[in-house]
Amino acid sequence: MTTTSTVRIAVFLSGGGSNLQALIDASRAGILSGKIVLVVSNLRKAYGVKRAEQAGIDTFVFKEKNYDTPEQAAEDLLKKLQGYKVDYIALAGYLRLLPMAVVKSYKGRIVNIHPALLPKYWGKGMYGHFVHEAVLAAGEKESGVTIHLVDEIYDHGRILKQVTVPVLPDDTPETLAARVLEQEHKWYARVLDKLIKGEYNE
Numbered sequence: 001m002t003t004t005s006t007v008r009i010a011v012f013l014s015g016g017g018s019n020l021q022a023l024i025d026a027s028r029a030g031i032l033s034g035k036i037v038l039v040v041s042n043l044r045k046a047y048g049v050k051r052a053e054q055a056g057i058d059t060f061v062f063k064e065k066n067y068d069t070p071e072q073a074a075e076d077l078l079k080k081l082q083g084y085k086v087d088y089i090a091l092a093g094y095l096r097l098l099p100m101a102v103v104k105s106y107k108g109r110i111v112n113i114h115p116a117l118l119p120k121y122w123g124k125g126m127y128g129h130f131v132h133e134a135v136l137a138a139g140e141k142e143s144g145v146t147i148h149l150v151d152e153i154y155d156h157g158r159i160l161k162q163v164t165v166p167v168l169p170d171d172t173p174e175t176l177a178a179r180v181l182e183q184e185h186k187w188y189a190r191v192l193d194k195l196i197k198g199e200y201n202e
Contacts, residue, residue, distance in 0.1 A: 007034030007196050010086040012094035013041050015128070017048020018181065019092035019113060019188055024055050026189030033196045038084045040077075042096050058084070064096075074099030081106075090192055091150060095127055103152055110150035111195060113188050115180045117162055118146040123154050132173040132180070140167050143176060145183045147191045160200055161191045 009027075011020050020039060026032040039052035044061045052059050060080055067073035078101055081089070089102075091112040103110065114122065116131045126134070135143045144164040149157040163183045167176060194200060 007087045008037045008085050009034050009088045009090060009192075010038040010040060010081055010084065011036055011048075011052075011090045011092050012098070013039065013046060013048040013092045014043055014095040015046055015048060015093045017046065017051040017092065019184055020048050021051055022185035023090060023092070023189050023192070024051075024057075026193075032189040032193045034088065038081070038086060040080075040094075042094070048092070064099075070099065071101075074101040078102055078105060088192065088196060089150075090188070092188070093127070097152075097154065098150065100152060103150060108149060109195075111160070111188075111192055112148055112150050112157070113184055114146045114148070115143075115177070115184065116146065117142070117144045117164065118148065118159060122156075126154075129173045129177060132176045135167065136171060136173060136176065142166050143180060145180060145187060147188060160195065161187060163187055 011023060013020055023032060024036060027034065027036055036057055039049065039057050039059045040062050041049050041059065042063055049059050062077055064070060064073040067076065077099060087109065089106055089110040091110065098110065116135060121131050121134050142164045144162055146159055147161045148159045151157040165179050165183055
Protein backbone atom coordinates (compact mmCIF):
# COMPACT_ATOMS: atom_id res chain seq x y z
CA MET A 1 0.00 0.00 0.00
CA THR A 2 1.30 3.43 -0.95
CA THR A 3 1.37 5.92 1.90
CA THR A 4 1.23 9.66 1.27
CA SER A 5 4.89 9.97 2.25
CA THR A 6 5.92 7.59 -0.55
CA VAL A 7 3.63 9.00 -3.27
CA ARG A 8 5.62 9.75 -6.40
CA ILE A 9 4.73 12.76 -8.57
CA ALA A 10 5.61 13.74 -12.13
CA VAL A 11 5.32 17.38 -13.20
CA PHE A 12 4.77 18.31 -16.86
CA LEU A 13 5.72 21.77 -18.11
CA SER A 14 6.58 23.81 -21.20
CA GLY A 15 7.89 27.04 -19.72
CA GLY A 16 9.62 28.72 -16.82
CA GLY A 17 8.42 26.31 -14.19
CA SER A 18 7.55 28.70 -11.37
CA ASN A 19 4.70 26.40 -10.36
CA LEU A 20 7.16 23.49 -10.42
CA GLN A 21 9.35 25.46 -8.03
CA ALA A 22 6.36 26.12 -5.76
CA LEU A 23 5.58 22.38 -5.74
CA ILE A 24 9.21 21.49 -4.99
CA ASP A 25 9.28 23.97 -2.12
CA ALA A 26 5.96 22.68 -0.77
CA SER A 27 7.17 19.09 -0.92
CA ARG A 28 10.31 19.96 0.99
CA ALA A 29 8.29 21.90 3.56
CA GLY A 30 5.88 19.02 4.12
CA ILE A 31 2.91 20.94 2.67
CA LEU A 32 2.71 18.56 -0.28
CA SER A 33 2.63 14.86 0.48
CA GLY A 34 4.88 12.82 -1.72
CA LYS A 35 7.98 13.49 -3.76
CA ILE A 36 8.51 14.91 -7.25
CA VAL A 37 10.53 12.23 -9.02
CA LEU A 38 10.29 13.30 -12.68
CA VAL A 39 9.78 16.45 -14.73
CA VAL A 40 8.57 16.04 -18.31
CA SER A 41 8.76 18.81 -20.90
CA ASN A 42 8.11 19.09 -24.61
CA LEU A 43 10.88 21.72 -24.77
CA ARG A 44 14.50 20.97 -23.84
CA LYS A 45 15.22 24.68 -23.36
CA ALA A 46 12.30 25.33 -21.02
CA TYR A 47 13.66 26.96 -17.87
CA GLY A 48 11.55 24.56 -15.84
CA VAL A 49 13.85 21.76 -17.01
CA LYS A 50 16.79 23.66 -15.55
CA ARG A 51 14.90 24.19 -12.29
CA ALA A 52 14.36 20.44 -12.08
CA GLU A 53 18.02 19.68 -12.75
CA GLN A 54 19.08 22.20 -10.11
CA ALA A 55 16.77 20.45 -7.64
CA GLY A 56 18.23 17.04 -8.49
CA ILE A 57 15.06 15.83 -10.20
CA ASP A 58 15.29 13.64 -13.30
CA THR A 59 13.95 15.11 -16.54
CA PHE A 60 12.50 13.69 -19.74
CA VAL A 61 12.00 15.64 -22.97
CA PHE A 62 8.94 14.21 -24.69
CA LYS A 63 8.29 15.13 -28.33
CA GLU A 64 5.67 13.15 -30.21
CA LYS A 65 7.28 14.05 -33.54
CA ASN A 66 10.30 11.94 -32.59
CA TYR A 67 8.20 8.78 -32.80
CA ASP A 68 6.87 6.94 -35.82
CA THR A 69 3.30 7.00 -34.52
CA PRO A 70 1.32 8.72 -31.75
CA GLU A 71 0.75 5.27 -30.27
CA GLN A 72 4.49 4.66 -29.98
CA ALA A 73 4.92 8.05 -28.33
CA ALA A 74 2.17 7.34 -25.81
CA GLU A 75 3.57 3.89 -25.04
CA ASP A 76 7.07 5.27 -24.42
CA LEU A 77 5.78 8.04 -22.17
CA LEU A 78 3.65 5.61 -20.20
CA LYS A 79 6.63 3.26 -19.79
CA LYS A 80 8.71 6.18 -18.53
CA LEU A 81 6.08 7.11 -15.95
CA GLN A 82 5.67 3.50 -14.87
CA GLY A 83 9.44 3.10 -14.68
CA TYR A 84 9.54 5.94 -12.16
CA LYS A 85 6.52 4.44 -10.38
CA VAL A 86 4.65 7.72 -10.76
CA ASP A 87 1.39 7.87 -8.81
CA TYR A 88 0.17 11.39 -9.68
CA ILE A 89 0.76 13.86 -12.50
CA ALA A 90 0.67 17.65 -12.11
CA LEU A 91 0.51 19.79 -15.24
CA ALA A 92 2.26 23.12 -14.65
CA GLY A 93 2.04 25.11 -17.85
CA TYR A 94 2.21 22.10 -20.16
CA LEU A 95 1.01 23.23 -23.58
CA ARG A 96 0.18 19.86 -25.09
CA LEU A 97 -2.65 17.40 -24.67
CA LEU A 98 -1.55 14.32 -22.81
CA PRO A 99 -1.80 11.10 -24.84
CA MET A 100 -5.09 9.35 -24.20
CA ALA A 101 -3.29 6.24 -22.94
CA VAL A 102 -1.75 8.31 -20.15
CA VAL A 103 -5.04 10.05 -19.31
CA LYS A 104 -6.79 6.68 -19.03
CA SER A 105 -4.02 5.07 -16.97
CA TYR A 106 -3.97 7.97 -14.52
CA LYS A 107 -7.68 8.77 -14.46
CA GLY A 108 -8.48 10.85 -11.39
CA ARG A 109 -4.79 11.33 -10.65
CA ILE A 110 -3.85 14.11 -13.08
CA VAL A 111 -4.32 17.77 -12.13
CA ASN A 112 -3.92 20.99 -14.08
CA ILE A 113 -3.79 24.62 -13.01
CA HIS A 114 -5.32 27.28 -15.27
CA PRO A 115 -4.92 31.07 -14.86
CA ALA A 116 -8.62 31.94 -15.24
CA LEU A 117 -11.99 30.99 -13.84
CA LEU A 118 -13.08 28.06 -15.96
CA PRO A 119 -15.25 27.47 -17.91
CA LYS A 120 -14.29 30.92 -19.20
CA TYR A 121 -11.13 31.51 -21.25
CA TRP A 122 -10.20 27.93 -21.92
CA GLY A 123 -9.00 25.71 -24.73
CA LYS A 124 -6.10 25.46 -27.12
CA GLY A 125 -4.12 28.69 -27.28
CA MET A 126 -5.60 30.01 -24.04
CA TYR A 127 -2.55 30.08 -21.80
CA GLY A 128 -0.29 32.61 -20.13
CA HIS A 129 -0.65 36.22 -21.25
CA PHE A 130 -3.26 35.25 -23.86
CA VAL A 131 -5.66 34.44 -21.03
CA HIS A 132 -5.03 37.69 -19.16
CA GLU A 133 -5.33 39.76 -22.34
CA ALA A 134 -8.69 38.13 -23.06
CA VAL A 135 -9.93 38.75 -19.51
CA LEU A 136 -9.03 42.44 -19.71
CA ALA A 137 -10.44 42.84 -23.22
CA ALA A 138 -13.77 41.44 -22.02
CA GLY A 139 -13.93 43.95 -19.16
CA GLU A 140 -14.15 41.29 -16.48
CA LYS A 141 -14.25 42.45 -12.87
CA GLU A 142 -12.55 39.34 -11.56
CA SER A 143 -10.33 36.52 -12.74
CA GLY A 144 -8.51 33.86 -10.81
CA VAL A 145 -7.15 30.34 -10.67
CA THR A 146 -8.79 27.02 -11.45
CA ILE A 147 -7.31 23.70 -10.36
CA HIS A 148 -9.02 20.74 -11.97
CA LEU A 149 -8.72 17.08 -12.85
CA VAL A 150 -7.58 16.37 -16.39
CA ASP A 151 -9.57 14.48 -18.99
CA GLU A 152 -9.39 14.18 -22.78
CA ILE A 153 -10.23 17.85 -23.48
CA TYR A 154 -8.14 20.99 -22.91
CA ASP A 155 -8.99 22.74 -19.62
CA HIS A 156 -11.87 20.36 -18.95
CA GLY A 157 -12.53 17.94 -16.11
CA ARG A 158 -13.84 18.19 -12.58
CA ILE A 159 -12.96 21.46 -10.85
CA LEU A 160 -11.32 20.91 -7.46
CA LYS A 161 -10.80 24.54 -6.45
CA GLN A 162 -11.20 28.05 -7.76
CA VAL A 163 -9.68 31.18 -6.24
CA THR A 164 -10.86 34.59 -7.39
CA VAL A 165 -8.59 37.55 -8.00
CA PRO A 166 -9.99 41.07 -8.57
CA VAL A 167 -9.31 42.79 -11.87
CA LEU A 168 -8.24 46.36 -11.10
CA PRO A 169 -9.09 49.34 -13.32
CA ASP A 170 -5.46 50.01 -14.22
CA ASP A 171 -4.44 46.37 -14.70
CA THR A 172 -2.23 45.28 -17.56
CA PRO A 173 -1.84 41.63 -18.58
CA GLU A 174 1.44 41.64 -16.63
CA THR A 175 0.04 43.03 -13.37
CA LEU A 176 -2.98 40.74 -13.49
CA ALA A 177 -0.74 37.76 -14.27
CA ALA A 178 1.44 38.51 -11.27
CA ARG A 179 -1.53 38.52 -8.88
CA VAL A 180 -2.98 35.35 -10.37
CA LEU A 181 0.39 33.59 -10.26
CA GLU A 182 0.75 34.42 -6.58
CA GLN A 183 -2.46 32.47 -5.90
CA GLU A 184 -1.34 29.62 -8.17
CA HIS A 185 1.81 29.20 -6.11
CA LYS A 186 -0.18 29.31 -2.88
CA TRP A 187 -2.89 26.81 -3.77
CA TYR A 188 -1.59 24.24 -6.26
CA ALA A 189 0.38 22.17 -3.77
CA ARG A 190 -2.42 22.31 -1.20
CA VAL A 191 -5.04 21.05 -3.65
CA LEU A 192 -2.76 18.29 -4.94
CA ASP A 193 -2.07 17.27 -1.36
CA LYS A 194 -5.79 16.98 -0.64
CA LEU A 195 -6.26 14.89 -3.78
CA ILE A 196 -3.46 12.55 -2.71
CA LYS A 197 -5.04 12.19 0.73
CA GLY A 198 -8.39 11.26 -0.83
CA GLU A 199 -10.21 14.36 0.34
CA TYR A 200 -11.83 14.92 -3.06
CA ASN A 201 -13.25 11.43 -3.40
CA GLU A 202 -16.99 11.42 -3.95
